[in-house]
Amino acid sequence: MTVQSVPSVRIVEVGPRDGLQNIRDSIPTATKLELIRRLESTGLSTIELTSVVSSRAIPQLADCRDVLESSVVKRLISKSHLRLPVLVPNIKGLDIAIRHSIKEIAVFVSATEGFSKANINCTVEQGIERARDVASLALKSNIAVRGYVSCIFADPYTGPTPLAAVLRCVKELLDAGCYEVSLGDTLGVGSPLNIRTLLIYLLNNGIPLEKLAGHFHDTYGQAVANVWEAYSHGMRVFDSSVASLGGCPFAEGAKGNAASEDLVYMFHNAGISTGVDLSKLVETGVWISEQLSRTNSSRAGTALAATSKATLNAKSRPSKNSSLPWNFVSETERAQLHRSSVILNRPKSGNVLTASVISDLTSVVTDGSKGSQRQVLLYWDGPRKRE
Template identity: 55%
Template sequence: MFCASKHIFGRLAPLRATSALPVASSTRPSFFSPRNLRILSQSRQFASVKDLYYQAQKPASSPAEHVKIVEVGPRDGLQNEKVIVPLATKLGLIERLSSTGLRVIEAGSFVAPKWVPQMADSSSILAHLSKHPPQLPTAAHKISYPFLVPNTKGLDAALANPTARPSEIAIFASASEGFSQRNLNCSIEESLARFAPVVSRALDAGVPVRGYISMVIACPYSGPTPPEAVVDVALKLLDMGCYEISLGDTTGVGTPHTVDVLIKALLAAGVPVEKLACHFHDTYGQAIVNCMVGLANGVRVFDSSVAGLGGCPYAKGATGNVSTEDLVYFIHSVGMDTGVDLQRLAEVGAWISDSIGRKNNSKVGPALLAKRPEPATKAEDPASS
């Protein structure tokens, strides 16, 4: 059930920024109960949650609305691992993810190795993907493998081999001055000025560009991020030529209220909803319910990381991205489609967790795998006893 402050076995009070958080249910009936929908529909920020209910009630014959998943595990998920992950393991992860039905898999980052040593082999990953593309589920299935590019030097490296170029690149700005100074060593305006030639050159080379904005809710150095600061950066990235803007709740402090306010501010400023993506971290356990708010506001692109891999090396205390397994499970539960084979994805999450010796932070993945039938054992031959 959903709960909030001033809720005592009855009506939900309108949510405020300081109210307790709604708790996402793990089963569709409780989440979509008529009572919850009636209560939520009376709050402006959740008015369109009814649309999710009606989407979930569509007949099976109706075509499901598609939600795009941007898998960031091989880059954002692994970049903060203290022990260098072998190249073969990274390639194995990308190849396994490619077999699940995912269509966008962020594969690496052309950052200076001294800053993010885990990404030092990104050129090798790009070359391998170009020479030995992973086997895809069907002939019609196409996958994009973006690479993060922080500056013109990184772009030079990404475009160095004309036969092995990324299908797209991503740049990252911050909506927080404090984080921009610590992460990029420059102000927000200076960072945008640096990105302008990167975007221009990439587009001239026929490489699409995606823009990330970090600290869209709050920053550990600067405090709460004003929505207008995010709007300003988003509009400038779109003006540069970015085809999509990913809103990063880098420290995972977002709540349904703050996420709703932010998205509505962007839409009110004229940012098309189809240009927006949401990138939530699960530090406070709010990632899935924040994805629900994104869906209710019309967002249909979400970043996630298999097994909940990730964290930010420049944001102390930030934990992993929302788990791809959990996100896919949730999206399918509201009657929408991702094209992803959830069972196979859960197996990939278990594999990479075992491979790098870390806890699987997905809730759904291990639960699904625990339901698998035990392998049949050969009956003992009485004659041999």
């Protein structure tokens, strides 16, 4: 694949915030910071750091101040090419973000009343007003603002979400100054048809696709398909989480986010640049899954990690069929290719192929070719004559 100099798709990594917030077991702050550091090393340009929320509401993020005060985050904030949004629910959260020199925040609203009440304990209108106030103050402090709209397809308490409800929230957030609004399928119930219908509706009502991002959960295994459908209609920004970490505490049964590894794998195989080093991303997914003692739910990440491990094992595994040193060359689904060299060592006689030499070579090739698919290379330098 030819990687373009400028990525065609921007992946917004939400693992450190959205991916971790629902895990009940306390995660050390050092682990969160190491995750952020590893994610940045993959080439991701947008990483959601944390959320400044009440420790009672989301205990896992009670260390948000420690994260923001860390040398790791301060170093990353100094890099002008990075976007490091912090989710803030209210003015108090914004004040904390400002004190820590955060350059970008995110505000959120629900498109539906039931989820809004359960999530942020207010009506949709109150949620919009709150987001508008936070965005206004943030912009005055030269802080960029990103917006989230949750429950774009369904509410766990009130059922299907009307298209007009999503349109209303998107318009309100854009009018409030959000440079981008992420559409969240919080329950993961959407399908490509739902994506197509919603995007066409928003476009027909004056919402430009370049102002939208997709945030799709994988409850029914549709996240990657939904991302591709949205991309086909012109969307170019997608939220995802390494190892598919995530879910929603207010939506019982909701699975994790679209896996970052799955999206990068899909786009790269389609010749679409993301600017992300997939191998490093896979390593990060394996690492954080081990740290959390959780199954890695990224399909591509799991498969690529297994293939990489098998390749490493094959390279170091000695042959059982021959004393020759075998070097791993390549691997297909059904076979591994190993190569060994046989060098004639009679330079004084010109490496002439005598009957005895030919007999020895025949034995070497017959013995060495047993087992899985292998190649034996014969290096010969000398005249083709017999003594």
